Amino acid sequence: MTSDPTSTNPPGSNPQSLKGNWGFPTQMLFGPGRIRNLGRACKGLGMTRPLLVTDPGLADLPMVAEALAANEAEGLPSGLFSAVKPNPVGRNVDEGVAAYRAGGHDGVIAFGGGSALDCGKAIALMAGQSRPLWDFEDKGDNWKRVDPAGVAPIVAVPTTAGTGSETGRASVILDEDTHIKKIIFHPKMMPGTVVSDPELTLGLPAHITAATGMDALAHCLEAYCAPGYHPMAEGIAVEGIRLVKDWLPAAVKDGSNLAARSHMLAAASMGSTAFQKGLGAIHSLSHPIGALYDTHHGLTNAVVMPYVLAFNRPAIEDKMTRLAAWLGLPSPSFTAVQDWVLALRAELGIPERLDGLGVGDERIEEIAVMAAEDPTAPTNPVPAGAAEMRRMFETALTGRLA
Structure with missing residues (x-):
């Protein structure tokens, strides 16, 4: 049965129910060929030495090598971290943070499908934190435990059309000790710029x-x-x-x-x-x-x-x-x-x-x-x-x- 539009009390007519907390995405560079704007996007967020986070399969493909070479040509030497499982685990994030710190990086390029995007965003979150990852699970006000100054800037480059993690403020990470997928959340996990180039999804x-x-x-x-x-x-x-x-x-x-x-x-x-x-x-x-x-x-x-x-x-x-x-x-x-x-x-x-x-x-x-x-x-x-x-x-x- 459908709602009666002539009803004196149609759905949503109670003003007290019309409340919500609304937030919308970020700058998006969308369209074929926009990957050529990657270096500009990184510089726009203040990066000088980003870490590109992707998965092992993509790491061996020309698109990643070309992105790294293009950044190098623009004076943005970029590191590479690809130890990311299809369902990323806490260990992947920890190892990525270690690579980020060891390489003296100042931003993250999350490059790939949902696993790489989620792991990259979590690495950016944890880059300047002193508490463990699971302290920031999306429960109650745990997100307030984050030191926002310690969250690295993020450029997201999706290569699949699925999770949409490029416009999300959270990452899904598997806790291997409990075998539970946990949502890690903070508003600053929203990438500062998204480079959405459908040509990267053609293969x-x-x-x-x-x-x-x-x-x-x-x-x-x-x-x-x-x-x-x-x-x-x-x-x-x-x-x-x-x-x-x-x-x-x-x-x-x-x-x-x-x-x-x-x-x-x-x-x-x-x-x-x-x-x-x-x-x-x-x-x-x-x-x-x-x-x-x-x-x-x-x-x-x-x-x-x-x-x-x-x-x-x-x-x-x-x-x-x-x-x-x-x-x-x-x-x-x-x-x-x-x-x-x-x-x-x-x-x-x-x-x-x-x-x-x-x-x-x-x-x-x-x-x-x-x-x-x-x-x-x-x-x-x-x-x-x-x-x-x-x-x-x-x-x-x-x-x-x-």
């Missing part, structure tokens, strides 16, 4: 394009559904979803389609901008699954997505009907959006169930508890504790949407 394999693109969709979709008043974030989220609908299949089908790559890079940044409003159980489940099974984050989000939507249906039915109309789906309704998500997953070759990721039921109780305690859980549209998380996990294992 991305189809399956990674699909998985990272579904991560961008998850961010936009959960932000749109999260409770609370943030119309700007919701508007960005809805347009991000439309871009994914129109351009992700094209980017997967033809990796050289620069228009598709551009729109997806924008959608990814829009997702992380929007999710300051909140996320939900898609991420609450994906975080522990990734921590325990080392699955790809975006792919895990894609697998659990329709099952979480089905669980949340009572709270998001009206929103899904409006979204379906905006997307131009036939017979706008919750079912129309759900059917579109299922069809998109099938088109992209996403597994229907968690067993397609090598995930079983042997740790179901542990995952349910971890999901309920995840910092993304409180903004799920339907309150979800361990029992509810367990139920969603079970449906994702069996493939039951009802």
Whole structure:
């Protein structure tokens, strides 16, 4: 049932509910060829000797060598740190900080996909801190423990269109001792400049394009559904979803389609901008699954997505009907959006169930508890504790949407 627009008390009519804390991104240099502005971006933030943080795979590619050479030519000798796991761990951050200090660096270039961006931002945060990393986990006012003067300036260069970490104020880092993915947060972790060049994403394999693109969709979709008043974030989220609908299949089908790559890079940044409003159980489940099974984050989000939507249906039915109309789906309704998500997953070759990721039921109780305690859980549209998380996990294992 949709809302009655003629009602004397339509949703959002209570002024006391129209409150929120809003913050938006940073300077972005967007478009093909903008990587040529990297040196200028670094100098603009006062860097003279930056440390480029990336992952081992990218470190051996020409794009990184070319970026380092271009900086050198501009009088910006740059170091390289690439000991970053696909799901970055605290040890990666510690080793990166050691390299930063040993090299006398004065800024970080976070260059790559979500893992490199998150690790690079965390290294910049920790470069001038005396407390351990986990003291800054995103709980309560832990962020106030940070010495803001010790946070190094950051330039972010995304090479995938997924996490959107380039426009985020946090990093997801795995605590290997507890096997828990923790969110490290501080406002100064927002990169001072983002260089978004879709040409850097042209070589991305189809399956990674699909998985990272579904991560961008998850961010936009959960932000749109999260409770609370943030119309700007919701508007960005809805347009991000439309871009994914129109351009992700094209980017997967033809990796050289620069228009598709551009729109997806924008959608990814829009997702992380929007999710300051909140996320939900898609991420609450994906975080522990990734921590325990080392699955790809975006792919895990894609697998659990329709099952979480089905669980949340009572709270998001009206929103899904409006979204379906905006997307131009036939017979706008919750079912129309759900059917579109299922069809998109099938088109992209996403597994229907968690067993397609090598995930079983042997740790179901542990995952349910971890999901309920995840910092993304409180903004799920339907309150979800361990029992509810367990139920969603079970449906994702069996493939039951009802």
